[in-house]
Amino acid sequence: MNTLKNxxxxxxxxxxxxxxATAKLFLAEGAKVMLVAxxxxxxxxxxxxxxxxxVSYCVADVTKVEDTKKYTEATLTKFGNxxxxxxxxxxxxxxxxxxxxxxxxxxxxxxxxxxxxxxxxKYVIPxxxxxxxxxxxxxxxxxxxxxxxxxxxxxxxxVVGIMRVAAIEYANHSIRVNTIHPGPVNNRMMRSIxxxxxxxHAKDVQKEFEADILFKRYxxxxxxxxxxxxxxxxxxxxxxxxxxxxxxxxxxK
Numbered sequence: 001m002n003t004l005k006n007x008x009x010x011x012x013x014x015x016x017x018x019x020x021a022t023a024k025l026f027l028a029e030g031a032k033v034m035l036v037a038x039x040x041x042x043x044x045x046x047x048x049x050x051x052x053x054x055v056s057y058c059v060a061d062v063t064k065v066e067d068t069k070k071y072t073e074a075t076l077t078k079f080g081n082x083x084x085x086x087x088x089x090x091x092x093x094x095x096x097x098x099x100x101x102x103x104x105x106x107x108x109x110x111x112x113x114x115x116x117x118x119x120x121x122k123y124v125i126p127x128x129x130x131x132x133x134x135x136x137x138x139x140x141x142x143x144x145x146x147x148x149x150x151x152x153x154x155x156x157x158x159v160v161g162i163m164r165v166a167a168i169e170y171a172n173h174s175i176r177v178n179t180i181h182p183g184p185v186n187n188r189m190m191r192s193i194x195x196x197x198x199x200x201h202a203k204d205v206q207k208e209f210e211a212d213i214l215f216k217r218y219x220x221x222x223x224x225x226x227x228x229x230x231x232x233x234x235x236x237x238x239x240x241x242x243x244x245x246x247x248x249x250x251x252x253k
Contacts, residue, residue: 003233005030008079010071012062012120013089015042017187018137020049021221022086022228027052029229031084034075036060062089062116068123082128084232087120088137090155092189095148095196106151113155114162121166121177131174135231136163138179140247148197156181160243167241176240178231183247184209186218214249 009026013019014035023033027050035057037043043057058074060067075082093109094101117136125134141149142156160179167177184190184206194202194209210216227246230236245251 001029003029003229003235004084007031007083007232008075008081009033009084009086009232010036010075010082010124011086011088012036012071012116013137014057015039015046016088016189017221018182018185018224019086019088020046022088022225023055024050025222025225025229026084026232027054029233031232032079034058034071034078036062036071037089062120063111065119065123068119072124072127076127082124083132085120085124085128085132085134086137086228086232087117087124087134089116090137092149092193093151095193097148098150101151109151109155110158113152114158117159118162121162125166125170125175125177128173128175131237132176133232133236134166134170134175134177135228136177136179138163138181138243140181140183140245140250142179142181143243143245143251149193163243164241171240174237176231176236178236178240178242178244180224180227180231181243181245181247182219182224183213183245183250184218185224186220190218212250212253213247214252217248219246219248 009031011019015037032054038061040059056078058071060071090113093105136159138159139156141153142160145153163177163179194205197205
């Protein structure tokens with residue numbers, strides 16, 4: 001129960017399902033957690049759910065330099081240091097073929113999923129304790145393509161490149177940098193993707209996705225959190241620059 005005792009953690013996308021599940025697990029393991037997201041009401045609801053004196057929040061837009069600096073400094077002010085950074089914020093965007101994809105949506109997805117990750121690495125990692133751990137949420141879409149999700153796929157491939165460079169650049173500080181690649185997760189994002197693929201027939205889309213997964217089901221957010229815990233903990237102190245797939249065997253096919 002003390003895997004992360006006295007460790008200070010930042011989780012972007014902190015009000016989302018994976019963010020909250022990870023925060024809950026990390027708190028149970030002794031961590032102090034700063035949740036970061038744009039919507040204060042959702043952050044307050046997350047704090048209420050977590051019921052811990054060791055969790056705080058910062059309202060910030062990960063695509064903005066000043067906001068990235070703000071949540072970094074807020075964590076240092078609140079907890080004194082940063083040991084773990086879960087660079088997790090992301091959006092899915094609409095499901096449309098490349099030829100029909102709106103440029104405004106392309107810019108929005110790339111802004112959050114790529115620039116947001118890059119800014120986090122730029123401003124948070126230099127403030128971290130030596131020996132710290134950074135996890136970046138990619139996706140199974142970061143290793144294979146999906147029709148209609150071209151921009152999301154591109155963004156999740158891009159963060160692998162950011163991870164690899166950051167792992168090289170901070171190895172001399174023993175800071176580990178890795179990506180997590182979930183397959184479909186039973187959460188809001190997949191509900192949105194399913195409905196966008198076939199409006200009114202989301203359940204049928206879910207069944208089609210599940211048919212491509214060896215375990216024939218979606219992951220739960222808590223299962224992604226378990227992988228994040230391993231990568232955040234000292235048990236992973238010789239693992240860096242690696243892609244960690246958690247997709248129930250979806251990528252095998």
